[in-house]
Amino acid sequence: MRTSRLQLLAAAGVAVASLALTACQDGTGTRDEGASDTQPVASAPSGASSQAPEESASGSGGNGSTANGSGSNGSGGDAAGSGDNGSKRSSAGKGTASGGSDDAPATFNPCNGSNTSVSAAPVSRPVNHMLITVKNTGSKNCDLTYYPVLRFDEMQWVPQPVEESKPQAVVTLAPGESAYAGVLLSAADGSGSGGATGKKLAVGFQGRTPNSDGGPAAIPSLPAAGVYYDSSLTVTYWQYSMDDALTY
DSSP states (O other), rough: OHHHHHHHHHHHHHHHHHHHHHHHHHHHHHHHHHHHHHHHHHHHHHHHHHHHHHHHHHHHHHHHHHHHHHHHHHHHHHHHHHHHHHHHHHHHHHHHHTTOOGGOOTTTOOOTTEEEEEEEEEESSTTEEEEEEEEESSSOOOOEEEEEEEEEOOSOOOEEGGGGOOOOSSSSEEOOOEEEEEOOOOOTSSSSSSSSEEEEEEEEEEESSSTTBOOOBBBOOOOTOOOOEEEEEOOOOOBBBBHTOOOO
């Protein structure tokens, strides 16, 4: 009887100990599993927060780069501006090269019918051409600007210049020196229209600016039979060389 009671007490003790141990393990296990579940969730926001400043920093860096780029563009704009100024200066130079007023000497003295002798003579080569020669008969230099303004008889139109013949500067003649202009009288292939024979020729001179009055015109003699011309009539700019004048 006593033995049975002891056995019952021992069995009860073992059962109580087992229950206590099981309860402890379950509690600890639950706490561990809970901490393990919440840790990654807490870490994810923390990691996301730590990335945000870096992205902002990258964005700032981008803005900085943009700012630098703007600076570069600004510099480029200034350079382009300088280029434009260079182009303007270059254009001014071209104006001078055409024998314009910008290139005329400070003591500009136009050549005209009062201080020169002028002749106009047809030439055999090239065909249908005429050569105008101007000689300075004065006592000081005179200047020939642009091209001669030609008028046969009562002609109501002005022959156009050959643009390719523009000189590099105003033609200035010392006393006794000569200059030349070539005239294409008519088309060699007969394509010109309104043909006529001129009996009288007036050679006009221009001043500092295009189509301005350079002084008295000259009236050179023409062949007795006159000079035939048509709508192809053109004239070169003044040239120092006879060969240059007859090139066009």
